[in-house]
Amino acid sequence: MNSIAQRLESVREHITHAEKQAGRPPGSVQLLAVSKTRPAEDLRAALGAGQTRFGESYLQDARPKITALADAPIEWHFIGPIQSNKTREIAEHFAWVHSVERLKIARRLSEQRPPELPPLNVCLQINTSGEASKAGASPAEALTLARSIAELPRLRLRGLMTLPAPAGDFEQQRVPFRQLRQLFDQLNAEGLALDTLSMGMTDDLEAAIAEGSTIVRIGTAVFGARAPNKGRGTKDE
Template identity: 45%
Template structure:
């Protein structure tokens, strides 16, 4: 618990410093990436005040959601989405960050249970040329945004990206600013969107400078993952 508290405070200090350095008065949302960490550790971090948690594997995430249903947590799905997992995601998660294909978007919309609040959706933009990384090109993303805006069971909230890793701040910033341009352009057509999910432990400061509204931080908060 003491190590978790130290980590949590240290990450918040880094966020505050980056905000001050870039002239931002409002800090981004901190999303704790809890994949491959036990529910007990999630509960301990929640006791410190952390509310938003991100999972990358549908079945693992749903098990934690059920175990921790007594806590007022907000659950985000942030990993690659297999078509056979969309029903599980649509039924249990509050947010989805990684929608990169029209087929997945439609399945999530169709499979969101009646009576649930609309599923909060971010469209994943491909930034960089990494073959292993998911994401839609700009044209596909805009088409998905137009479709999502007409759905009653999902609510379009913005854009997510995972740029190629780099230790260089200027390189990080260049990639992240590409996503910010697309986000700002999308807002011209869909003024209600408000979320730009980008920035992890390594590029946190650059993401804040580039305009991120949601940071996804895992190891720096929860420690090494238990694979």
């Protein structure tokens, strides 16, 4: 079985190839290693291979890792659903939150972000599929919500995130990512200074990069197959 370092090298090569195929410059896409449910020693192995950005979906799973790896130069990203009673710890321990979909949650994150820390980077999660079971704000409410979030003092609205339903082929995969990129362009045309598109996972990163992704969220291809989901959260990246 490949080591985590070998898998990381393979994923990075994959991203570089996808950038080239899309006519984008090398390094235009960041790799976020999705480490939810993975033990701290796996993250240590990834750190040894130069990976410093890690994504977590479950606060109860992330807490012990954040403590165990407090000595490491990690940039922690929260990518899972956010309950109101979890916002304080997320605001205190994470540098990024990709899954903001309600103004109430954004306000709590802003109010609870410690003043000694830089503003919390956030992405507005958009439901590009329109499925009732999918998390995220609707595209129709994105502008109003984004403007309100952008005014919050302890947050920095960076961009948009989506988690589309699986699609059968490359062109089908591109559709929701194109929708998100078009919305991103529309919001910027309205005066919002967004620079981040968080989209693309192990199975569809090429399509996401072709449509302008700046952060791909990769778990399986970095850490290998994992145990079934614990509780609610995003699908396996």
